[in-house]
Amino acid sequence: MPIDRETIIHLAQIYRIAITDNEVEEFSFQIEDILKQFEILQEIDTSKIEVFAHESIELNELRVDNVGISLNQDDVLLNAPSKFNNQIVFPQIIEYT
Amino acid sequence: MTNLTDLTIHEAHKLLKGREISSVELTNAFLNNIESLENKIQAFITVTPDLARSAAIKADKKYQDNSASTLTGIPMQIKDIISSKGIPTTCGSNMLKDYIPTYDATVLSRLYENGAILLGKGNMDEFAMGSSTENSFFHPTANPWNLNRVPGGSSGGGAAAVASGESIFALGSDTGGSIRQPAALCGITGLKPTYGLVSRYGLVAFASSLDQIGPMTKDVEDCAIVLNAIHGKDINDSTSLNVQNFDYTESLSENIKGIKIGLPIEYFADGIQAEVRESVMKAADLFREAGAIVEECSLPLTKYALAVYYIIAPSEASSNLARYDGVRYGATSANPKNAWESIESTRGLGFGKEVKRRIMLGTYALSSGYYDAYYVKALKVRSLLRKEFTNAFKQFDAIITPTSPTVAFPIGTKTHDPVSMYMNDACTLAASIAGIPALSIPCGFHEGLPIGMQIITTYLQESTALKLGYAYQKMTDWHKQRPTI
Numbered sequence: 001m002p003i004d005r006e007t008i009i010h011l012a013q014i015y016r017i018a019i020t021d022n023e024v025e026e027f028s029f030q031i032e033d034i035l036k037q038f039e040i041l042q043e044i045d046t047s048k049i050e051v052f053a054h055e056s057i058e059l060n061e062l063r064v065d066n067v068g069i070s071l072n073q074d075d076v077l078l079n080a081p082s083k084f085n086n087q088i089v090f091p092q093i094i095e096y097t
Numbered sequence: 098m099t100n101l102t103d104l105t106i107h108e109a110h111k112l113l114k115g116r117e118i119s120s121v122e123l124t125n126a127f128l129n130n131i132e133s134l135e136n137k138i139q140a141f142i143t144v145t146p147d148l149a150r151s152a153a154i155k156a157d158k159k160y161q162d163n164s165a166s167t168l169t170g171i172p173m174q175i176k177d178i179i180s181s182k183g184i185p186t187t188c189g190s191n192m193l194k195d196y197i198p199t200y201d202a203t204v205l206s207r208l209y210e211n212g213a214i215l216l217g218k219g220n221m222d223e224f225a226m227g228s229s230t231e232n233s234f235f236h237p238t239a240n241p242w243n244l245n246r247v248p249g250g251s252s253g254g255g256a257a258a259v260a261s262g263e264s265i266f267a268l269g270s271d272t273g274g275s276i277r278q279p280a281a282l283c284g285i286t287g288l289k290p291t292y293g294l295v296s297r298y299g300l301v302a303f304a305s306s307l308d309q310i311g312p313m314t315k316d317v318e319d320c321a322i323v324l325n326a327i328h329g330k331d332i333n334d335s336t337s338l339n340v341q342n343f344d345y346t347e348s349l350s351e352n353i354k355g356i357k358i359g360l361p362i363e364y365f366a367d368g369i370q371a372e373v374r375e376s377v378m379k380a381a382d383l384f385r386e387a388g389a390i391v392e393e394c395s396l397p398l399t400k401y402a403l404a405v406y407y408i409i410a411p412s413e414a415s416s417n418l419a420r421y422d423g424v425r426y427g428a429t430s431a432n433p434k435n436a437w438e439s440i441e442s443t444r445g446l447g448f449g450k451e452v453k454r455r456i457m458l459g460t461y462a463l464s465s466g467y468y469d470a471y472y473v474k475a476l477k478v479r480s481l482l483r484k485e486f487t488n489a490f491k492q493f494d495a496i497i498t499p500t501s502p503t504v505a506f507p508i509g510t511k512t513h514d515p516v517s518m519y520m521n522d523a524c525t526l527a528a529s530i531a532g533i534p535a536l537s538i539p540c541g542f543h544e545g546l547p548i549g550m551q552i553i554t555t556y557l558q559e560s561t562a563l564k565l566g567y568a569y570q571k572m573t574d575w576h577k578q579r580p581t582i
Contacts (some may be wrong), residue, residue, distance in 0.1 A: 003461075011460045012213040015415065018445025019453060027457050029514055034458060037516060038157075038404045038471065046477035056463060061339070074201040079426030089296050090424050 060084040098181040102262035103579055106165045106319040109465055110167050112161055115296065116511045120156035125151050125281035127172045130481035131216065131263050137244055140258035141461035142177045143185050144217035152214045159212055169212030174264040176252050178225055179310065180299035181205055186355030187248055188301050189221040189251075192421050192428050192447030202299020203334065204268060204327045205311050206435050210324045216264055220254030223449045224418065225275055227251050228521040231233050233513050234452045239508070240283060241580040246505035249279030249521075255313045256283035266323055267313040272304050273406050274500075274525025277313045277537035281500035281549020284539045284578060285423040286320050286566065287313045289525075291557050295324075300498045304413035305336075306322040307406075307529050309310055317538060318565035321345035324559065326404060340557065341395030346561035354388030356492045363399040364498035364524055373499045376541030376548045380456070381497055384565070393477035394493065398485045401478050402527040407519060408462050408475035414452075415459030421447060439489060454515060463471035483531045489554035495565055498524050528553045536562040539575040547575070 008028045012019045019027070073086055082089040101123055104112070112118045128146050135141060151170065156170030161480050175181060178188045180198040187193045201209070209215075229236040230253025234433035238253045240246040241261035247255040252269030256279035269276040271539040278574055280287025288311045295310045301316035302308065312323035325343050331337045360381055365374050385391045423429030423443030430446060433439035448456070462471035489496060502523055510519045528535035540550035550569075570576050 007461075008413070008457060010525055011457050011464070014464070015419070015456055015460045016440050016444065017448070017453065017456060018441040018517060020445075023450070023453065027454060030454060031458055031461065032267065033516055034407065034519075035461075037519075041401060041404050041474050044478055046474060046481070047475040049480055051473065051476040052480040052483070061335050063335065071199055076425075079196055081423060081427070081429035082558055088424060091433055091439050093436040 055073050102130045105315045106171050106265055108320050109171060113170050120153040122174050124153035127216055134261055134263055138257050138261050139238050140220055140254040140263050141188055141217045142220050142235050144501050145184060145215055149214050149216050153157060156212050162350060166211045168326055171265050172214045172216045174216050174219045174258045174267040175205060175409045176221055176257055176269050176408060178221060178270055189223045191234045196426055203296035207327050214531060217534045219267055222251035223452050225272055226268055226451050226455055227249040228278055228518055232383050232449060234449055237508060240505045241582055245507055247254050249282035251376050253279045256285055257282050259313055260286045261272060266319055268310055268314045269390040270300055270308055270310050271528045272307045272410060272524040276313060277503050277535060277551060280537040282505040284381050284547030285313060286317055286538050287568060290559055291534045293336050296334040296337045298333035299330055302417040304410040307410060317481055317563055318349060321349055323561050338376055345560060345563055347565050349354055350564055351568045351571050353568045356389045358384055358389050358391045359489060359493035359496045360384045361394050361395035362397040363396055368502055369499055371544035373548050377499050377550045380550050382542045398482050398529055401524060402530055405475045405478050405530055406526040408471050411455040411459035412462045412472050415456045418456060455536040479530050482527060486531045486533060494561050495554040496541050498551045500524055500551040503547035504543050504548060534559045534562055538566045
């Protein structure tokens with residue numbers, strides 16, 4: 001599967017990550033190289049195989065929904081890059097029309 | 098008296114209990130070693146000397162009033178992907194270089210409750226993605242056996258700290274070999290437990306169905322001591338297993354008569370350095386002499402593990418790392434034009450190359466049109482790999498392989514070739530994919546560099562791996578070798 005520059009740019013756009021022109025160049029041939037290693041999986045017929053990860057994930061055990069102590073406001077805001085009036089500041093997401 | 102920084106946990110505990118040394122003396126010895134060696138080794142991202150000294154005073158009081166446990170007063174390093182309240186937890190990334198957690202990971206709480214002393218946080222490949230610790234945003238770590246060689250990764254800081262006497266033990270995390278491979282390359286003991294045996298609460302997520310925390314120690318006995326403290330059900334991690342607390346030190350015995358060990362031919366094929374192969378074969382002979390039954394076997398699906406892992410892990414990583422948006426914590430971009438630009442440039446500046454590469458790979462494998470061909474296919478082969486191990490363990494109690502195909506390689510030789518770097522994990526990936534325990538212990542040297550042997554056992558049979566490792570360390574002294582730095 002050839003990976004061209006456009007594919008890398010498209011992947012970066014759908015993930016919402018900025019990558020440089022050099023990275024686009026580098027990743028396109030490296031990812032193509034890595035994907036070649038994956039072709040080996042086509043040797044195995046998996047048409048009748050069930051998907052399974054771990055017992056502990058499959059069981060999805062839930063805890064009792066008890067009321068507990070949550071983080072206080074200072075702790076929640078401690079690492080926020082930008083804050084004002086005990087709230088997190090971030091550029092506007094929804095645009096008014 | 099032995100150099101304090103050469104002591105194991107069990108040796109130090111004996112001296113602390115007998116009041117022959119104090120925890121303050123022991124802690125200071127390690128802090129002094131850190132001060133004199135860190136410019137060469139760079140095993141830490143953050144060192145916490147004040148915290149360590151005050152904890153050591155408290156530990157000495159516990160010995161005075163006879164309320165000490167085996168880990169009381171024992172200095173440790175914790176990988177910088179494990180959340181530590183009030184202490185930076187960077188994941189080796191520019192993205193989190195100023196991040197200070199507001200809570201402790203369950204494993205750290207449990208070690209604090211046992212009286213262990215935090216010396217600082219261990220260097221690592223960014224977000225645990227790497228096999229050499231060269232992907233750390235801060236600095237690479239050197240292998241204490243040869244400062245021009247890598248210590249392995251991603252828990253390279255932990256392995257180098259234990260090998261160099263900068264810490265008695267460390268906690269690492271292992272997603273595809275990140276405890277075992279650096280343990281092998283630095284000549285120490287490292288265990289990846291069964292998936293779910295140790296809580297992941299507070300472990301910053303890389304690939305959630307594979308990540309597992311485990312001990313990195315000087316010997317197998319120490320490994321059992323640390324595992325005792327950190328394993329068990331945690332209400333804050335729904336994937337942690339509801340198992341009875343177990344004393345792993347009780348399984349340590351030199352009597353391994355009748356234990357059935359398999360040597361899978363696929364792990365001794367081309368691509369494995371001849372000296373590595375020979376050392377593991379010699380170890381197998383020793384097990385045989387000690388009464389174990391050692392036979393060749395075959396795990397033909399092993400060759401698919403690399404592909405399965407490098408589809409599943411980047412897919413999960415691309416999902417997990419989407420949380421870094423520059424809003425609530427972590428790095429953020431300056432003066433963005435709008436919200437989307439803010440998120441994009443935050444990630445562009447915050448993540449290093451290997452992380453971006455894996456995000457691209459994971460996004461590709463999960464994208465429309467490729468999801469079934471890559472991600473679902475890998476999950477199905479994962480099921481087959483698990484089944485292959487289940488069948489093998491009907492015949493054998495343990496499987497022995499090399500931990501790493503080669504000894505430590507020179508710094509800078511593989512950073513530009515991701516496929517060649519990924520091959521370093523060839524021997525450790527299958528156990529991660531299957532979620533079963535695997536222990537790495539030193540079993541020889543080549544050109545002054547340590548060789549590691551991996552002991553894989555079935556689901557929750559850590560005790561068998563530890564027993565075999567313990568018996569081996571009673572018959573050999575590879576684990577007692579210390580580097581001259």
